[in-house]
Amino acid sequence: MDGTFPDSPVLQKVKDLLGEEGFAQTFAPIEEASGLPNAAYWSDDWLALEREHCFRRSWVFAGAAAELPEPGDMKPLEIGGAPLIILRDQDGQIRALHNVCRHRGAKLVTEPCQKRTLTCPYHAWVYGLNGKLRARPHFSGPDITDTFKNGGGDKLDLVEARCEVWNGCIFVNVSGDAEPLLDWLAPLLERTPGYDFSSVRWAGKLEFEVNANWKLVYENYMEGYHVFAVHPKLLKFAPMNVRWSGEWDRHVFYNDYIFPELGEGRGDKLPHYPGLSEADAKRGLWFLCFPHFAAEVFPDQFTVLVSYPVAPDKTREELHVFLIGDAATSDGHAEARAELMQMWDDLNREDLAMLELLQQGRLSPAYDGGRLSPHWEGPTHDFGRRVVERILS
Ligand code: FES
Ligand SMILES: [Fe+2]
Structure with missing residues (x-):
């Protein structure tokens, strides 16, 4: 889409909130584009639009x-x-x-x-x-x-x-008119034919509160650019040279890498999906089904990260871990499970600290959405565009 929309009261509201220039930059090519303007991260009116259009109308x-x-x-x-x-x-x-x-x-x-x-x-x-x-x-x-x-x-x-309910995950569509759930999940399922998701069982969840806008959670989630600076352990597991920007396929963002060795909390101690191929046993994949269902697939798990907006600058996050068969609950796997949960907790907290800095930075009149890396951050920029498009669709 090129950013041309028929006149409507919602379009007027969007332009009032983002400004003409802020609106236009959302649709510019990545080389010239900035991210969403600060109002999209601080305005109550903007969040009200997102709640209505992005959350209630989707799964x-x-x-x-x-x-x-x-x-x-x-x-x-x-x-x-x-x-x-x-x-x-x-x-x-x-x-x-x-x-x-x-x-x-x-x-x-x-x-x-x-x-x-x-x-x-x-x-x-x-x-x-x-x-x-x-x-x-x-x-x-x-x-x-x-x-x-x-x-x-x-x-x-x-x-x-x-x-x-899909394989132990509950989904709700408040408006009642979203596409069938399996159609909505299709871009994820088409990329994971070798994984038997019916084998996963819930192992537990972690909860977080962060003083940052919900979109920052996903903008950060999509780009691997920050890994070398923020996640020393993750960098060891999957260095910068195995990473790419990922891409959007319909309403689903997709990224993956082949990691050199199985790592702590990612495939080294817990059972893998039954019948998983050798290639998939060295692959990590992660998805974002717009607007908020982020799922990471490793050989031994299906891990969900979701953010629920509480206020423009406050977000509740849940991270749910699903493991293969009785690895989710058995005593014999308790230690490996605890290690895996700790890995996710540490990793996510490294991100949360950055998200709060991003939120605070968006109070500055000297920031307008920033210059993004065409190599890494195309999908991140696209996410902002999709939020605006969804509001206007
Ligand atoms: S019984 Fe529920 S509000 Fe009166
Ligand atoms: Fe991160």
Whole structure:
């Protein structure tokens, strides 16, 4: 796309926020381009556009099904500013319900918990785990309880959001009209035919908070340019000369390398995917399915990094590790698992420190998006362009 869009109120808003020049630079060729202007990292109005267009209209990773092992296990999660409950219902099905009571709009669930029903803390309307209204005490007068055998219908039952599970990963599409999940994942799956993802099991997650914009997480994730300066251990494992810029294939960014030797936390102690080829046993691949599902594939794992915007300058990150078969849970692999988790924790913290510097730098009137490396940072620049295009699509 060349940056020409039909006039619309959203286009006007985008130009007001980014400025004409800032808007134009997003669509310039990489040699002349700058990154997104500072407002895209600091403006509440800009984040509101991203929440609506990038997050609610796409598939978003909502956690691992194994985090909710029993019926009644649930957790609150905000996607694109919409409060949701992710839960396992009585029949074992994972569902996403809007986290808001149909009476006066109280938020229902505020922390991970296990419950047999969803009872509103305000006037105690009771909903089943399938979201259907069951009872309304005192609603029609003192000591009268309205009961509902088959729910209360469209106006009274909790509103459900589209939710699917793929190999233990929960995905939610709030708007309900994104493409089928497997179509959305297709560019990733087409590049990984030798990996049996049905063999992966959830081994755990790490959580981080960073005082930086959510986009910086991915702009950093995509480029290997910073590795020599920021990640001494990772550099040893995969030096600069095995790296390239990666590329976008449809809405999915893809990068890979062939590493010289298996390394700590990457393939050296834990079992590999069944039937993995010799070539793939020395390959690391990483993807970003726009807007936020980042997945890294190594011979022994499927690791997910997702960022959830909290404010323009605040982001919650989750890193979920999936391992092959019983390596995810068995005592015999506990030490290797702990080592792997430590590796990811150390690596991510090295990045977080940089992200906060990038966020602070974007307060400066002397910065306008910067000059990017055509060798390394084409896809990073493209990510900003895709955010704008998504808002305008
Ligand atoms: S707001 Fe939930 S029962 Fe009144
Ligand atoms: Fe990094």
